[in-house]
Amino acid sequence: MQLWKILTVFAALSLITSQGSAAITGVKETGNIRYVSGGVGEAARNEFERAAEAFDVKLELATASGAYLASTNVWVFGPGGQQLLATTTSGPLLLLDLPAGSYRIEAEHDGRRQGARVTVAEGEKVKPLTLSWAQ
Secondary structure: OHHHHHHHHHHHHHHHHHHHOOOOOOOEEEOOEEEEEEOOOHHHHHHHHHHHHHOOEEEEEEEOOOOEOOOOEEEEEOOOOOEEEEEEOOOOEEEEEOOOEEEEEEEEEOOEEEEEEEEEOOOOOOEEEEEEEOO
16 A cells, blocks of 8 residues: 555655656757757747747747758857857757857858857746848
């Protein structure tokens, strides 16, 4: 009888934890930056939307007409202009977890590079950032 109660409590806690978790697979780390890219397909985009709350920046890459882009080179530069991250995305979304500070995020598609500045502060919600290219 006691074992049944323990198993019931364990199952309930597991259910609560899995429903409340915004964990996502494939997270990588470079220095003190955590990041993950993907979001190909509706289910994966929904997973990224749920996971975004655990990150500071949500970068979306698309054409001006709204078509999503993948295999895009992305760089993150710190306050002094030093390159902190260089990666190639595996989908149209890149989630970044950055320490507090100011950054320049750049991306390149079809040989055209563009970027934006973003400031991250402790305790702020995720900052959405979209970079789009004319076709």
